Amino acid sequence: MKEILLIIILQLIYVPIFTLRTIFVVKGMSVIAAQLAVIEGLVYVFGLSIVLSGNPSTIAMFVYAVGFGIGILLGAYVERKLAIGYTSLIVNLERKNEELISFLRNEGFGVTVFEGEGKESKRYQLELLTKRSREDELMNLIEEYEPKAFIISYEPRKFKGGFLVKAMKRTRRKKEIDKE
Structure with missing residues (x-):
């Protein structure tokens, strides 16, 4: 046994x-x-x-x-x-929800907004990149503001530049300063 x-x-x-x-x-x-x-x-x-x-x-x-x-x-x-790594979300909306966009940005998420043409009307797409540890939180926030949103989540292999990379560099520099 x-x-x-x-x-x-x-x-x-x-x-x-x-x-x-x-x-x-x-x-x-x-x-x-x-x-x-x-x-x-x-x-x-x-x-x-x-x-x-x-x-x-x-x-x-x-x-x-x-x-x-x-x-x-x-x-x-x-x-x-x-939750190692990052996740990228593409969020398709029927209308441009400025309240949601502002809220997400205030919560520290980088948001890029695109306007496109749907079959019947204009559509709006948000593109977001975040740590995987915050993916569920982000999905819930979007769901709260836009229950009909169509969301695609995937893991990017590599990325360079942009809001999140700048924030990571600031965090890394701060940690290096704190060590000294």
Whole structure:
């Protein structure tokens, strides 16, 4: 029974680390990914050696697989909580909502407004870039002001210049000054 419990615990450590390592690789954070890979490798080899040592039981292999599935859920949960990176939102509106635009800007969101032609009338599009940790907050704010808004959210791979990049540089400089 101790063996089964140990297998589940190892899977609940291994798979979330595997998930996070993969995400860090995709986001270009290779040093952190390499550090996690070392831990991941050790846990993997240790767990697999327990499952395959001596006479591997069907129960141990099944528990290993179930632990893997639960570990995926745990890893996804941890990744959502960390909310690493940025998200870009495109918000399509039927009318230009100046109140919403001003409110979002006052809350620290960079907002670019475009005017376009829909099938029947003019449409307005807001383009926003924010930290992923604020995506839900931003979606809720938009929903509050514009319940009929059509919103597309995606993760940009790279970006350069603009309001958010300037704000990040100011924050980085402030942190460097505070360290001195």
